Amino acid sequence: MNNIAVLISGRGSNLKALLDACTDGRLDATICAVISDNPNALGLVFAQDHGIATHVVEKLPHQNRQEYDRRLISTLELIDADWIALAGFMRILGSELVNRYIGKLVNIHPSLLPAYIGLNTHQRVIDANEPKHGATVHFVTEELDGGPIIKQQSLDVLPSDTAESLAERVLQIEHKLYPLVMQFLISGHARYENGKCYLDD
Numbered sequence: 550m551n552n553i554a555v556l557i558s559g560r561g562s563n564l565k566a567l568l569d570a571c572t573d574g575r576l577d578a579t580i581c582a583v584i585s586d587n588p589n590a591l592g593l594v595f596a597q598d599h600g601i602a603t604h605v606v607e608k609l610p611h612q613n614r615q616e617y618d619r620r621l622i623s624t625l626e627l628i629d630a631d632w633i634a635l636a637g638f639m640r641i642l643g644s645e646l647v648n649r650y651i652g653k654l655v656n657i658h659p660s661l662l663p664a665y666i667g668l669n670t671h672q673r674v675i676d677a678n679e680p681k682h683g684a685t686v687h688f689v690t691e692e693l694d695g696g697p698i699i700k701q702q703s704l705d706v707l708p709s710d711t712a713e714s715l716a717e718r719v720l721q722i723e724h725k726l727y728p729l730v731m732q733f734l735i736s737g738h739a740r741y742e743n744g745k746c747y748l749d750d
């Protein structure tokens with residue numbers, strides 16, 4: 550019941566945070582596979598070094614989103630994961646895939662959603678002189694970065710902050726938040742129902 554497939558495109562620090570939490574008992578789960586759209590993702594090397602099965606599902610030049618998603622679904626079916634955690638997976642998923650895994654498919658995003666969907670969130674927060682920034686874990690729906698929020702955590706933006714320093718501090722939040730939320734889900738304290746997120750109490 551507690552197998553998590555982690556989808557990445559790059560460095561994989563959130564993957565590492567999830568694996569650390571599984572190892573030290575904060576997260577009662579197994580990372581059963583790592584899938585990447587990027588064959589050069591550093592997180593793949595990390596996964597292989599830790600004995601986790603890896604799969605590369607690269608976007609081919611002639612493929613549209615639906616065709617790509619179907620290949621991804623085929624890979625996910627092989628893995629038979631209970632949960633799919635997007636951790637820096639930089640592709641937009643289409644309706645077929647999203648609806649197939651709705652309620653089991655989650656994403657971490659580096660902003661206080663619904664503010665700052667999309668890319669380059671840290672610089673945009675600085676440019677807008679925002680007093681607060683943070684990270685959000687949410688269920689994935691067809692709306693980009695728009696699914697029901699499970700949990701988010703904020704920090705104060707400092708006058709001295711740059712996009713890089715903010716990215717670093719938000720990442721520290723992400724590394725605690727994602728394992729915590731996955732444990733909420735696995736233990737049944739958070740669940741998806743009819744387009745909403747329900748939390749115990």
Ligand code: GAR
Nearest residue numbers: 559560561562563636637657658659
């Ligand atoms: C993380 O900051 C994550 O929130 C972000 O990519 C980074 C991946 O870092 N995801 C998105 O922007 C998705 N819209 P990591 O590879 O070190 O985990």
